[in-house]
Amino acid sequence: MTELKTGGAQGYLRIATEEAFSTPELIDAWRDELDQPDVDPGFQSLIGYYLNHPADRPRWIADRLQDLGEKRIADMDERGIDRQVLALTSPATNVLRDADRASVIAEIANDRLAEACRNYPDRFTGMAACAPQDAKRAAKEIERAVTKLGMRAVIINSNILGEYLDNPKFWEVLEAAEALDVPIYIHPNTAPANMIAPMLEAGLDGAIFGFGVETGMHGLRLITTGILDRFPKLQIILGHMGEALPFWMYRLDFMHQAGVRTGRYENMKPLKKEKVSRYLRENFYMTNSGVAWEKAIKFTQDVIGIDRVLYAMDYPYQCPAEEVTTLDAMDMPIGDKKKFFQSNAERVFKI
């Protein structure tokens, strides 16, 4: 295998846009949450695994998540990653029932991430964490993080205690992101307790399947409930090849229009842009986190647009160097490949 290097000799820099970190304060809060008698089953499955399972994979990941310095930079160098766009790892504070504690942890995480970005300005870009449980405070924190700390996006680790961003209680968060002109990256969370049972019993609740279900649904809800008509300039980023929404596009359009036409649902009204697919093409960016697969990347470029598909590695959860080599070797015009690896990210995150 060719040695991977940073610096762009292949014709583009590699900017990885869904890269994760954690903080000691968050891990403490997760441990407290795991100790609760009524702990959420998806959270227990996911975070119980990453904090407590003795296998090499979760232990290595837990170690790397907490590093925003030399180990991470060495891993990036080894894999030829020029820059990471970093976000507080899922489910972050979204599972914490104490809104104050959740807010404080998000704020400290932003301070820690801002420090790392100052230490490595050529290697790190940050997304702002927040705790939508207290939406007013979250909106203020987004403003602070963007205007004072230099964050270039907002990370929302999908459902917040089982609720979604279309809920009016969270609209201040959406309003802040739109007003500050920063995209919201909706990263998967495990499905909430009222959705997860049949996936959990088969071991399909995590990244293998349940993540995509939960987060594809979240993205779709923002369209069908009219949220993107209310906040028309809002841009949403979905990982994992758009959580398969591009592949569903035809059916989404057909069945959405059938539902609207017959008035089947009170909360599914006609949309300004009419078709679900127009929102996917005009209000969404999608990254290939977890999907180092040329066929799916090209399909998505084809159906949502070459300017809307971005590279992501999903470090430290999924970061074999072979995946970088595979993507470098994609049969794709160099201009398109540069958009994918570099220039789309530079535009979206104002790098």
Next chain:
Amino acid sequence: MTELKTGGAQGYLRIATEEAFSTPELIDAWRDELDQPDVDPGFQSLIGYYLNHPADRPRWIADRLQDLGEKRIADMDERGIDRQVLALTSPATNVLRDADRASVIAEIANDRLAEACRNYPDRFTGMAACAPQDAKRAAKEIERAVTKLGMRAVIINSNILGEYLDNPKFWEVLEAAEALDVPIYIHPNTAPANMIAPMLEAGLDGAIFGFGVETGMHGLRLITTGILDRFPKLQIILGHMGEALPFWMYRLDFMHQAGVRTGRYENMKPLKKEKVSRYLRENFYMTNSGVAWEKAIKFTQDVIGIDRVLYAMDYPYQCPAEEVTTLDAMDMPIGDKKKFFQSNAERVFKI
């Protein structure tokens, strides 16, 4: 628009492989179920709509579902459909808590369908209904339907009162299908009560999204729980472009292997064929029901194989003639198009 005709002048017959019908006995039982105080929420949303909503679309569909004669043939003629492969419509008897009544209704449906196939041997092919709630009786009914009534597949409308075919209580059904060398078509059902809440509250429980989630999961469970190692000759058909499993293929392989390697789940053991994708390519057929979209069809042909992707219309739920014209016009070698529209179906259903 060109007039559509049957007869194969375009170089292939059009065999539509996921076409639905209903029976008066089933509709009576559904009405009784809708009257129950603890009616399943997904069933109420779906069947309440099709039986009771006054809009044109559900009223037309309810009418056409009950016809296995001249109206259906006229609709087929008008759309250029040479043959329908017919199945008792979802959720069929899967929602009935009285296993005896469910079994009787499935058996009558098979008799009715067999009669229609005798009346129109050049136009109809049947799939056997059964009520897995009583698996022994279901296995016997599958045998009767295949050997005495000429059915060429088994229809299972996905979850059976919230349970899935990997549950050992249903293995006799799988055993019968494998022994008789007939495929099982897993058609979507609404997600069960322990999964549907966040989809239902946003109007996403039906064909627009929830169907794919529920049934993609069902197909995946048959792989990851080892069912297709236990019944290695079993062939599963999934509609709606494989319920997006082809698009998820890379991630399914990666995360399945990561899960197996670290022993995260008790019920996710190493598989004989190792990769999830091998099962998708060797134990699954996929139809394009609901997805008259060249891009998704070609993607699926590319990743699971040209011999494994079949045409379906999804009559009477989704049957615009324009979709047939669109698919006729696909930019695809005529040999591949014939496999898609005709010869794959002839082989799979022994037509």
